[in-house]
Amino acid sequence: MASVVEVLVRLGGWSTAAELVQLTSRRALADAVRRGDVERLTRGTYGLPGLTKDVATAIAHDGVLSHLSAAEVWRLPLLDSPAKPHITLPTNRNARSGPPAVLHWADLSRTEVRKRRTSLERTVLDCARILPFGEALAVADAALATGRLTLDELAAAVLAMRGPGRPNALQVAAAATRLPDSFLESMLRSLLITAGVEGFEPQVVVELGGVRVRVDLGHRVALVALEAEGYEFHGSAVKFAADCRRYDDLVAAGWLVLRFTYQQVIGDPEWVVATVRSAVAQRIGVPTNG
Incomplete structure (x- = not known):
């Protein structure tokens, strides 16, 4: 039987107590916590020591990293790191007490909940909602450059958007390309487009x-x-x-x-x-x- 630590590594660093007990045992979980191999993150949730502060915050709020915080996880370029982590909660969930965070609400997929971060596509759209055009364009360009998001997928997702930030997102999708070699290049191009x-x-x-x-x-x-x-x-x-x-x-x-x-x-x-x-x-x- 795999150890609790091995299971947590396989699951991405954190898991619910119920899942850990099912895959190991209640005693194994208790022993791992006592030894300091595993930490109790919040009620019913455990993780490996040293999880990033942002991930721990997402777990504490029972949400997922999103917007600028998800962009950092996806290694997309930002002009500035967010002062507080951006966390998105399911639309049917009320806010709970937890570490300081910028809270948002949206429908989340099972994969997003499991990985505690929004998808690459949703992250680009969320950034386009709240960032100035140039910074949002740099995020979109970098996402396209990864090959994990296509321009057609981005355009379709933006057309389906509703709510705040849609005009900026439409402009971003129209200008985005996988070609730029750096954040600064995207920012420079955005100045010319805007002007x-x-x-x-x-x-x-x-x-x-x-x-x-x-x-x-x-x-x-x-x-x-x-x-x-x-x-x-x-x-x-x-x-x-x-x-x-x-x-x-x-x-x-x-x-x-x-x-x-x-x-x-x-x-x-x-x-x-x-x-x-x-x-x-x-x-x-x-x-x-x-």
Whole structure:
């Protein structure tokens, strides 16, 4: 017979007392708790020591991690971590006392209840309900990039949405793509979409003398390339030299390369948009006032 710890590992780190007793025994559960191998999380629920605070909070409220908290579990990028975990409860359940949390209510699937987190699709929709467009787009782009969610599935789910946040979710679904390489790239693209700056495509491949190089956002007509530069983008002297050569090759081939940092995209979006507008206008005569 498997030990209580082995059963909990197989079940994802937590389980009800009834299930543990059925799979092991009442005495085995009591012994595991006494030894400190297992912790009592709440009435009738036990888990392995060291469960994350957010999971423990979800169990305490008898709900599931959702919205930004579920996005973190799914390893989707966020601008900021939530100050309190987001927990969704079944629609027919009242709130109970427990650790501080942001509570929501929705119909939950058995899988979501079992795993104590919302599905990837629901997580993207929930984030689109409460996050600004750019941050929600970054979450959707990253979810599509995992291959576990398709654009058709996302579009269908958004069309079926009702309630607050649906307009933002519709805009997110219309713009989302699996191509962006980073959170910052998605945020940069969202600024252009919101400002009505058209013509830029994500991850454009440029042929340079038989060598294929990729730019974060490329305008094929104006030959303007936008690069979203994160904190540790270059990584090493060799990578830095290779990137500099790539930029120089692009310029020599007639491309204008604009590089934007995290601080600029997040902290000075108006300047970023104005700079891109001006660059495109100089190339193809698009009015800078849009």
